[in-house]
Amino acid sequence: xxxDVEEVSGKSFDYIIVGGGTAGCPLAATLSEKFSVLLVxxxxxxxxxxxxxxxxxxxxxxxxTDEFSSVAQSFVSVDGVRNLRGRVLGGSxxxxxxxxxxxxxxFVKKAxxxxxxxxxAYEWVESRVVFPPMLTPWQFTAEFGLLEAGILxxxxxxxxxxxxxxxxxxxxDQLGTRHTSADLLQGGNPExxxxxxxxxxKNIIFHNNSDKNETCASGISFIRSDGTADETFEAVLSGxxxxxxxxxxxxxxxGAMGSPAILLLSGVGPPKHLKKFDIPIVVALKxxxxxxxxxxxxxxxxxxxxxxxxxxxxxxxxxxxDLKFIIEAGVLPISANSTLVPVAAKLAFPKSKGRLKLNxxxxxxxxxxxxxxxxxEEDLKQCVEMVEMLQRVVSSQAVTVFLGxxxxxxxxxxxxxxxxxxxxxxxxxxxxxxxxxVGSVVDSDYxxxxxxxxxxxxxxxxxxxxxxxPMATLMMLGSLxxxxxxxxxxxxxxxxxxxxxxxxxxSLSTGMLNLRTGxxxxxxxxxxLPPKINEGxxxxxxxxxxxxxxxxxxxxxGxxxxxxxxxxxxxxxGAIGSPAVLLLSGVGPPKHLKKFDIPIVVALKxxxxxxxxxxxxxxxxxxxxxxxxxxxxxxxxxxxDLKFIIEAGVLPISANSALFPVAAKLAYPESKGRLKLNxxxxxxxxxxxxxxxxxEEDLKQCVEMGELLQRVVNSQAVTAFFGxxxxxxxxxxxxxxxxxxxxxxxxxxxxxxxxxVGSVIDSDYxxxxxxxxxxxxx
Numbered sequence: 001x002x003x004d005v006e007e008v009s010g011k012s013f014d015y016i017i018v019g020g021g022t023a024g025c026p027l028a029a030t031l032s033e034k035f036s037v038l039l040v041x042x043x044x045x046x047x048x049x050x051x052x053x054x055x056x057x058x059x060x061x062x063x064x065t066d067e068f069s070s071v072a073q074s075f076v077s078v079d080g081v082r083n084l085r086g087r088v089l090g091g092s093x094x095x096x097x098x099x100x101x102x103x104x105x106x107f108v109k110k111a112x113x114x115x116x117x118x119x120x121a122y123e124w125v126e127s128r129v130v131f132p133p134m135l136t137p138w139q140f141t142a143e144f145g146l147l148e149a150g151i152l153x154x155x156x157x158x159x160x161x162x163x164x165x166x167x168x169x170x171x172x173d174q175l176g177t178r179h180t181s182a183d184l185l186q187g188g189n190p191e192x193x194x195x196x197x198x199x200x201x202k203n204i205i206f207h208n209n210s211d212k213n214e215t216c217a218s219g220i221s222f223i224r225s226d227g228t229a230d231e232t233f234e235a236v237l238s239g240x241x242x243x244x245x246x247x248x249x250x251x252x253x254x255g256a257m258g259s260p261a262i263l264l265l266s267g268v269g270p271p272k273h274l275k276k277f278d279i280p281i282v283v284a285l286k287x288x289x290x291x292x293x294x295x296x297x298x299x300x301x302x303x304x305x306x307x308x309x310x311x312x313x314x315x316x317x318x319x320x321x322d323l324k325f326i327i328e329a330g331v332l333p334i335s336a337n338s339t340l341v342p343v344a345a346k347l348a349f350p351k352s353k354g355r356l357k358l359n360x361x362x363x364x365x366x367x368x369x370x371x372x373x374x375x376x377e378e379d380l381k382q383c384v385e386m387v388e389m390l391q392r393v394v395s396s397q398a399v400t401v402f403l404g405x406x407x408x409x410x411x412x413x414x415x416x417x418x419x420x421x422x423x424x425x426x427x428x429x430x431x432x433x434x435x436x437x438v439g440s441v442v443d444s445d446y447x448x449x450x451x452x453x454x455x456x457x458x459x460x461x462x463x464x465x466x467x468x469x470p471m472a473t474l475m476m477l478g479s480l481x482x483x484x485x486x487x488x489x490x491x492x493x494x495x496x497x498x499x500x501x502x503x504x505x506x507s508l509s510t511g512m513l514n515l516r517t518g519x520x521x522x523x524x525x526x527x528x529l530p531p532k533i534n535e536g537x538x539x540x541x542x543x544x545x546x547x548x549x550x551x552x553x554x555x556x557x558g559x560x561x562x563x564x565x566x567x568x569x570x571x572x573x574g575a576i577g578s579p580a581v582l583l584l585s586g587v588g589p590p591k592h593l594k595k596f597d598i599p600i601v602v603a604l605k606x607x608x609x610x611x612x613x614x615x616x617x618x619x620x621x622x623x624x625x626x627x628x629x630x631x632x633x634x635x636x637x638x639x640x641d642l643k644f645i646i647e648a649g650v651l652p653i654s655a656n657s658a659l660f661p662v663a664a665k666l667a668y669p670e671s672k673g674r675l676k677l678n679x680x681x682x683x684x685x686x687x688x689x690x691x692x693x694x695x696e697e698d699l700k701q702c703v704e705m706g707e708l709l710q711r712v713v714n715s716q717a718v719t720a721f722f723g724x725x726x727x728x729x730x731x732x733x734x735x736x737x738x739x740x741x742x743x744x745x746x747x748x749x750x751x752x753x754x755x756x757v758g759s760v761i762d763s764d765y766x767x768x769x770x771x772x773x774x775x776x777x778x
Contacts (some may be wrong), residue, residue, distance in 0.1 A: 009233035021091020024253030026478030029188030043087035055176035078370035090180030097313035100169035103466030129179035142329035144398035146318035217454035260435035283450040287440035289356035294432035306338040346429035579754035606759035608675035613751035625657035665748035
């Protein structure tokens with residue numbers, strides 16, 4: 001983490017994520033496993049702030065809100081309702097009540113998400129930041145009050161969003177320490193993430209790709225959050241400085257207030273509104289800032305006396321009327337030594353919609369928002385029903401007994417008063433959403449319409465607020481979408497098949513490749529493109545030239561005059577050579593590369609891993625070294641569902657003698673090994689360990705294979721061919737076979753992997769995160 005904008009300015013990244021909040025942090029963590037990521041957060045770190053991190057101070061961080069630096073930024077909608085935005089790493093997950101609950105199954109279906117992948121993404125989040133709560137006496141009371149009011153059934157502790165009364169998860173652990181979405185960054189690759197704090201994005205940088213007639217996002221312009229708006233800095237996507245189509249994406253995760261505002265400031269939005277601020281129109285998208293919603297909230301005080309009770313965030317929820325009403329209770333501080341006891345209800349699916357507009361060209365200032373609370377008649381009608389239910393909870397015997405006969409509750413007399421109460425007292429549940437909705441501003445893959453390389457991944461894309469509250473689903477969304485975004489980057493390639501490809505064999509003396517141009521590089525000084533050989537000669541594609549002591553170069557077409565050469569560098573140097581070339585070129589596990597002082601080009605931890613060699617056991621049909629012609633195998637026995645393969649041949653061991661092995665190989669071993677560099681000279685073999693028969697299943701199958709092999713060697717056909725005098729290998733009893741297998745395991749010379757599909761290369765054999773780089777072979 002850094003707050004030094006100079007440290008980031010001018011650098012390039014595979015992905016730039018704007019907003020280190022509830023969705024941005026998990027997205028950055030997941031993308032960083034294979035790609036470089038810049039995460040820009042306008043606020044600071046939460047970890048040193050006890051008002052954020054300690055449960056006993058719940059609500060205290062909201063007392064002081066200033067213009068540029070407080071962890072919560074206050075705003076008042078045109079409706080006159082005060083609201084808050086998170087302005088800290090972790091976003092609203094650092095200032096909310098910490099209640100964790102998943103989205104309903106219906107929400108997942110509407111969103112078009114894969115249910116199995118959603119479940120895995122939730123579990124990824126929950127394993128890191130979610131805990132079962134320890135209910136306080138007030139939460140037990142609220143639980144009984146909800147049940148007494150008829151909010152049934154009782155579901156106990158569950159993370160699912162289901163009708164009835166439930167106990168949800170919490171991001172506060174058993175010691176009362178908050179775990180925000182910022183904690184999810186620990187699940188990423190720290191070597192691939194830079195988190196820039198206290199920096200506010202001013203606008204997205206675009207450029208036009210004239211060849212394809214498309215607008216591309218290429219980076220961001222940002223300022224210091226406590227600086228002047230005139231002093232700007234830039235960060236760009238990988239390839240933006242030298243390519244018409246940058247790799248990766250700029251991803252907005254700045255929330256329902258931030259993301260629409262950044263789009264507008266960048267010239268993406270309704271033309272009429274942009275012209276008011278003299279913002280050049282990049283893409284005319286009329287729905288940016290529209291379809292904005294906030295869930296109307298009505299709150300009644302179970303005890304309106306400002307007593308000094310411990311702060312208590314909600315841990316129990318009542319979910320009623322087909323998931324339309326959600327009721328929670330807490331103890332909320334209103335000063336350093338006084339609290340209130342509200343019971344609050346929210347309307348989950350409001351029809352009323354509002355709009356967001358720019359208020360200023362300064363990105364640190366709040367935009368203007370109007371939510372139009374309860375403007376639709378259906379919303380007002382449901383609000384009345386919701387308040388009637390809320391009143392039953394507040395008036396319940398459980399609440400009355402707990403607070404005592406003296407408690408002063410809000411009492412409403414007659415339903416005729418409720419419509420007016422709703423309109424007069426509507427508040428926010430802080431779950432506002434929309435403004436960049438799927439289907440109007442972004443597509444189903446969260447890509448902004450009309451712009452390449454720009455996405456929005458946060459609550460601004462939601463048409464409704466998921467679950468009891470959106471925190472769980474926003475955390476999940478960051479983890480869910482990252483693999484999809486990664487796959488799209490891996491598919492980026494030239495739109496037409498390349499006319500040429502350059503093949504590098506394992507005999508290159510330097511062994512290191514420039515992975516953008518396909519040119520060999522030296523560890524200390526990268527050589528420049530050499531001049532033409534003679535005046536007037538053509539600079540021929542693929543021409544090799546001597547360039548220093550014992551080193552030569554060959555280039556891809558276009559490498560002399562383009563940062564995106566035609567064709568590709570294709571490694572076909574085998575299971576030993578190709579991983580070694582990648583490692584020597586700076587593509588592999590950072591820890592291993594650092595041992596040889598190899599500059600890290602791409603951190604790919606699986607280069608050289610998952611190495612396998614098919615274990616082989618060989619018995620001699622005749623162990624006498626006879627002088628016979630060499631004879632290669634031409635017949636194969638394949639058995640046990642293709643698991644065992646047996647061949648026989650005549651193998652010379654000297655100029656005038658040969659042996660007669662019958663060899664069997666295990667076709668699908670589970671044991672895996674690893675390849676590591678032994679030297680920076682590619683002519684030297686790397687170090688490999690295959691871990692033959694280390695898996696119990698492999699040893700078991702090897703024993704079966706040995707028994708089968710023995711039957712072949714002992715067959716009547718073999719005996720008749722060699723005659724009664726032949727000396728064959730004889731195995732007595734299957735109890736000897738495990739030891740024989742371990743002692744005599746050999747290779748069938750069919751070693752493979754080290755650059756496996758799915759971990760080092762994609763299904764098109766392209767190395768992850770590298771342009772024009774493929775691997776063909778084992």
